[in-house]
Amino acid sequence: MKSIQHLTRNQVDTTKWDQCVQAAPNGLIYAYAFYLDHMAAHWDALVLGDYEAVMPLPWKKKWGIKYLYWVPFTQQMGVFSVKEPAALLVPHFLQAMQGHFKYGEVFLNYDNTGVASAAVHTNFILPLQADYAVIRKGYKTDFIKKNLDKINTSSLYYEPVPEPATALQAYRQAYQDKIGVIKPAEYQQFEQLALVAQQQGWLLLRGVKGKDGHWLATALLLRKNNRLHLLLSTTLPEGRKVFANHFLIDQLIREFAGSGIIFDFEGSDIPGIAHFYKGFGSVNQPYFVYRFNALPWWIAFLLSKQTNN
Numbered sequence: 001m002k003s004i005q006h007l008t009r010n011q012v013d014t015t016k017w018d019q020c021v022q023a024a025p026n027g028l029i030y031a032y033a034f035y036l037d038h039m040a041a042h043w044d045a046l047v048l049g050d051y052e053a054v055m056p057l058p059w060k061k062k063w064g065i066k067y068l069y070w071v072p073f074t075q076q077m078g079v080f081s082v083k084e085p086a087a088l089l090v091p092h093f094l095q096a097m098q099g100h101f102k103y104g105e106v107f108l109n110y111d112n113t114g115v116a117s118a119a120v121h122t123n124f125i126l127p128l129q130a131d132y133a134v135i136r137k138g139y140k141t142d143f144i145k146k147n148l149d150k151i152n153t154s155s156l157y158y159e160p161v162p163e164p165a166t167a168l169q170a171y172r173q174a175y176q177d178k179i180g181v182i183k184p185a186e187y188q189q190f191e192q193l194a195l196v197a198q199q200q201g202w203l204l205l206r207g208v209k210g211k212d213g214h215w216l217a218t219a220l221l222l223r224k225n226n227r228l229h230l231l232l233s234t235t236l237p238e239g240r241k242v243f244a245n246h247f248l249i250d251q252l253i254r255e256f257a258g259s260g261i262i263f264d265f266e267g268s269d270i271p272g273i274a275h276f277y278k279g280f281g282s283v284n285q286p287y288f289v290y291r292f293n294a295l296p297w298w299i300a301f302l303l304s305k306q307t308n309n
Contacts, residue, residue: 068104138281
């Protein structure tokens with residue numbers, strides 16, 4: 001096997017890096033250089049050969065110790081490979097990684113299977129090869145179809161959201177108390193990322209309005225590598241009363257049915273949300289989180305207290 005190089009950010013050939021992610025069967029938008037540059041505090045890289053496989057290493061530093069961490073608005077990273085199956089390469093990349101980092105957590109993607117000590121997390125996807133009528137038949141009759149039948153479609157309007165800030169403001173308004181781990185600066189970084197994605201034609205903004213013209217639900221999605229990622233989905237209090245979230249997802253599916261892309265719900269391990277996503281006939285495509293610690297116990301304890309704050 002060819003050697004795996006450790007590179008700092010300024011040593012990465014971003015053209016070759018992005019070409020690898022683009023060509024990899026498991027390529028995901030989070031691994032592109034522009035995404036990492038916007039959202040990661042810092043990132044290094046592991047590269048196999050001439051960018052035949054890559055692994056981003058997002059890191060922070062505390063007390064002079066560099067550690068790997070979860071990047072906001074980023075579900076999966078790990079190993080992305082063009083030629084060899086990624087799962088076969090993961091052990092080698094993890095070994096190389098631990099030559100440079102002694103502590104942290106790595107969010108491995110759905111194709112990075114076989115790491116026995118990794119925690120398994122839920123992510124639902126829905127392939128949109130078939131037309132809408134066929135996909136609709138796969139909805140769970142006792143849940144989604146029943147609630148969709150209750151909707152007065154003449155009083156709900158599915159339309160584009162004008163700018164990322166609108167979707168982000170709705171998300172923060174509805175969920176800030178529940179997702180306090182995301183800092184104001186990280187929302188600003190994500191908005192800038194969304195604006196770049198919009199210029200590239202990768203951003204999709206959709207929402208549901210009521211008769212009064214107020215938003216009842218919004219969605220911010222990124223489309224790349226034949227995958228439509230539902231990064232932000234928000235239902236405002238008035239929208240809950242009229243099943244605006246059901247209507248929004250159903251209309252997104254209707255819009256992209258027959259396109260052949262994969263609708264990625266981006267989760268969830270939360271039972272209520274998982275039940276909702278499963279109701280649309282989606283299937284679980286799990287991803288994995290690998291945590292490691294080769295530091296003295298007392299340093300690791302103090303570091304974990306700091307990094308979780």
